[in-house]
Amino acid sequence: MxxxxxxxxxxxxxxxxxxxxxxxxxxxxxxxxxxxxxxxxxxxxxxxxxxxxxxxxxxxxxxxxxxxxxTVTESYFFRDRGQFELLKNVILPGIIKSKEASNEKVLKIWSAGCSTGEEPYSLAIIVQELIPNWKDWNILILGTDINEVALGKAREGIYSHWSFRLLEKQIQDKYFDKFQGKWKLKEQVKKGLSLTI
Ligand SMILES: C[S@@+](CC[C@H](N)C(=O)[O-])C[C@H]1O[C@@H](n2cnc3c(N)ncnc32)[C@H](O)[C@@H]1O
CATH class of the missing domain: 1.10.155.10 (Chemotaxis receptor methyltransferase CheR, N-terminal domain)
Incomplete structure (x- = not known):
């Protein structure tokens, strides 16, 4: 050309x-x-x-x-370990504390370029781990991407072992069900949180 x-x-x-x-x-x-x-x-x-x-x-x-x-759609749960550690240990606890103090239980997180969904679902898992009464909150986790095929997989929420390479087994068992040789995200992770992809 x-x-x-x-x-x-x-x-x-x-x-x-x-x-x-x-x-x-x-x-x-x-x-x-x-x-x-x-x-x-x-x-x-x-x-x-x-x-x-x-x-x-x-x-x-x-x-x-x-x-x-x-597009390159490489993704897995908690892919950028450093970023997720920071979110889990510093950023989100800080935001949650200040929201609780002002009694404004609203949390909105955007995963821009969410690919096949591992990133927004990792965020959903962290949020549920950090906020035991998350059902009393108004939480939105939004995943967006330009790759429609990746988004379709994200909405399905079914993953092979490769996506779990960094996820603790105990967390995997808690949030996923075995499904036809793979793992399917439990509905509770999507429900209530308003997880929109
Ligand atoms: C390498 S993946 C990363 C997925 C996820 N953020 C992670 O870190 O695991 C990059 C994703 O960004 C998406 N992307 C690239 N440019 C974009 C744009 N302009 N708007 C929305 N999504 C975009 C791609 O389609 C791809 O799915």
Missing amino acids: NGTLLQKFIKLIADYVGLQIREQDYDNLCDKIFMRIKSLKLSLPEQYYQLLKSQNKTSKNEWEKFITLL
Whole structure:
């Protein structure tokens, strides 16, 4: 693909989904563009560019597929151990204490780029561990992502052992049920907390 067209793709992606493609990923991007071109049986990259650019239903559907290829959805429970330790031991206890003091039992947490759900569900687990009477609170944990396939998996809440590599067994048993060789998040984790993905 010529450099000018590649730059047009990069700008379109940045404008449409906010993803910044780094120079070292240009070859990878070209591979993904050509994968979609092949799948759609188009003959030229320019045709694919025009398809993405046209703001209609076909283009919207194609963006969903393209985004699935472009995004990296690696996730597991309590993935960034340092961040979660800070949230569990410092940030959330501080917020909870001040909310309790002002009798304003409202807590809202946003997992932006939540992928397959391990991050918002880790947050839900921490919140339930930190607030024994969490049912008396108005708690919203919001998970959002541009990758619709990942969001579908997040809503399902079913995970293989790989997602649990950092989770204590006792917490896994408490919040998940065995399900067809995998683990399914207990409904209680979603219910009451208003866990929206
Ligand atoms: C590597 S995963 C990280 C998932 C989770 N936050 C974690 O740390 O385990 C990055 C996620 O961010 C999403 N993402 C990237 N850019 C995004 C954007 N502009 N808006 C929403 N989600 C985005 C991707 O689709 C992907 O699922």
